[in-house]
Amino acid sequence: METRLAAVYGMATAPTVTPDRVNQVTRKTYPNYKVIVLNDDFNTFQHVSECLMKYIPGMTGDRAWDLTNQVHYEGQAIVWVGPQEQAELYHQQLRRAGLTMAPLETA
Numbered sequence: 001m002e003t004r005l006a007a008v009y010g011m012a013t014a015p016t017v018t019p020d021r022v023n024q025v026t027r028k029t030y031p032n033y034k035v036i037v038l039n040d041d042f043n044t045f046q047h048v049s050e051c052l053m054k055y056i057p058g059m060t061g062d063r064a065w066d067l068t069n070q071v072h073y074e075g076q077a078i079v080w081v082g083p084q085e086q087a088e089l090y091h092q093q094l095r096r097a098g099l100t101m102a103p104l105e106t107a
Contacts, residue, residue, distance in 0.1 A: 030083060030084065031084070031106045031107065032084075033083070033084050033088075034078045034104070035094070035104065036076050036079070036102035036105070037067070037071050038099075038100040039071050039072055039074075039076065045069075047098070049064040049065050049068045051097045054097075056080050059079075076102060081107045088104065
C-alpha cells in the first residue's frame with residue numbers, strides 16, 4: 001500500500017533511520033563527600049583524637065593526632081572522604097560526640 005500511495009501522491013519512500021540510543025549509556029559515579037572537623041574552644045586534643053579513632057574506620061592514633069593538630073592550627077581538617085551514606089554516619093557520630101562539624105560537602 002505504501003508503494004501505491006507514494007505513486008499516487010508522487011512521493012518517494014525512504015526508510016526512517018533513528019539513532020541507536022541503546023548503546024549510548026552514560027555512566028556517572030556517585031560523588032564522594034568530605035567529613036570536616038572544625039576547631040572550637042571547648043574540645044580537648046585528647047577528646048578529638050579519641051573520637052576520630054572511635055568513629056572513623058582504620059584511623060590510627062598517629063593519624064588521629066596529626067588531624068587533631070591540623071584542626072587546632074589550621075581551623076579544620078578533612079578526616080574522611082567517601083560515599084554519602086557513610087559520610088553522613090561518621091559526621092553524625094562525631095557531632096553527637098561533641099565535635100564541631102562543618103556541613104558535608106562533595107569532594
